[in-house]
Amino acid sequence: MAQKKAGEVEAFLSRPDFSFPVILLYGPDPGLVAERSAKIAEMSGVDRDDPFAAVTLAADELEKDIGRLYDEARTVSMFGGHRLIRVRGAGAGKALAEAVGDLAASRLEGALVVVEAGDLKKSAALRNNVERGRFAMALPCYQDEGRAIDRMIDEELGQSGLSIDREARDELRARLGANRLASRGEVRKLCLYALGAPSVTEADVRAIVGDVSADTLDETIDAAASGEVKRLPHLIDRLVSAGTATFQLHQNLLRYFQQLQTMREMVERGGEAIGRVVERRRPHFRRKAALEAALAAWPLEEITAILQRIERDILMSRKEGGLALTITQKTLLDIAVEAARLRARGGRA
Template sequence: MAQKKAGEVEAFLNRPDFAFSVVLFYGPDTGLVAERSAKLAKAFGVDPIDPFSAVTLAADDIEKDIGRLYDEANTLSLLGGKRLVRVRGAGAGRALSDAIGELAAMRLAETLIVVEAGDLKKSAGLRTNVERGRHAMALPCYQDEGRALDLMIDEELSAAGLSMDKEAREALKARLGADRIASRGEVKKLCLYALGTASVTEEDVAAIVGDVSADALDEAIDAAAAGEVKRLPHLIDRLTTAGTATFQLHQALLRYFQQLQALRNSVEKHGEPVARAVERRRPHFRRKPALEAALTAWPLAAIDRRVQAIEADILASRKDSGLALTITHKTLMDTAVEAARLRARGRR
């Protein structure tokens, strides 16, 4: 079975074996999946934006026209040489899984197929077919922890000619999130800020590095619960483009409404004023207005229905990871629309 453990992936990418014609990257950290896919493509020696040698396909489009994948896999580069085929957004699609299984059994001369997928269970068809394929390799990509995160920080510090003491490093790691691309962007920004000095300090970290793992996510959840329908799509796109996993959005929304449920119960059943209930929760001052607006607008019965709807959407997204992004987007927008409707009713 051709697969690597999570801790072995970087070593494989440093010395890739292109005897494997199909390589699958999968995991909950979509930013890490994309970064490692790009690293392998670069090592293969094909310019990913060269239309004569490389093509990028969306998994959803392939499901509708699976012949396109076979055509691209067997097409020779117009100018000769190697050919790169990248497939993004793969999940539970049956047609793609079966096609990859067939291609994984072939030795595609001068062609590399790189598939990017979300978090796949061990029994997922796509993962199973790649792991069993004679000419395929499956590479798991999990959230940055421990040595992996330190290695990424060291790479950026070395490139900038900077050093960092232990206290500053720990402060930096505490602010980095679960997405590799967003985290690397924050470290690059920090290095640029400290350029011209010998070492990055804890004060530098506090001054320039945002909390990747929380700030943007909190902003999107607050917007959904408060009914900011026009603003929410931009916030969702910003998070998903940066690689935030859909399950993080779903879980954060569910936790928020479970907390709202407890607070609203105190308001409706025990007569506690909204302001006092919010104060007792002690939210960050930037989140306080949004929480007060949500607690005022949402009656307990509506909160109960929304919690049930969110739980159902989470289950649906886990059953079909290929549709996880679409389902999550719909969950947030449905929440915002309902919040806006409730607020409008309250103003009458």
């Protein structure tokens, strides 16, 4: 079986073995998967700016036309040399899993296929087909933790000729998100800010590295529940960049509407004023107005329907891992549109 353990992947990436022309990278951190895929692409020697030598394909599009992957993988380069085919957003697609299995069974001549996937279970067809393939390699990519975070910090600081004391390092690690690319970007920004100084201080970290994920998560849910449709795309993009997992968004959204349901019962069945119910919850002052707007807009029957919708979408996103982000985005936007409609109608205070 051609696969590496998580701790062996960095060693493989330092000297990739291209006798395995089909390489699968998978894991819960899309930034880490993308970064490692880019490294393999760079070390392949293929000119990634040459459209005749390098091509990037979307997994969901290949599910509709899987013949495209076979064509690209078996096409001889017009000007000689190797070709690079990168497939992004792979998940539970059956057509792609079968095609990758076929390509992995025999040696590809002059082509390298690199597949980027989400977090695949051991039973996932794509992962199984690669692991069993004679000419394929599976590389698990897990989130930055412990030594991996410190190694990345040291790499970036070393390139800038900077050092960092223990307190500043602890503060920096606490502020980095789960997405490898986003985390590296934050550290590079910090290095640029501290350039010329002998070392990075805790004050530098607090001044330049923002812990956006938690605050943005609350903002996103508040915007959806209160009907701020125009703000949502930007907020979702910020969460994705920070590496926030889709299941975290869905779970927090579910919890929010469960609490909203309890509060609305106090209004409709207990006859309490909206302001008093909200005050009893003691929300952060920045969230108070949005919570009041949501509580005023959503009647109990609509909240019940939304809770059922969220639960269905959570189940669907787990079954279709490659579409999890799309499903979550649609959930949030649909809720925001409905909230805006209810507010325009005047709600039922």
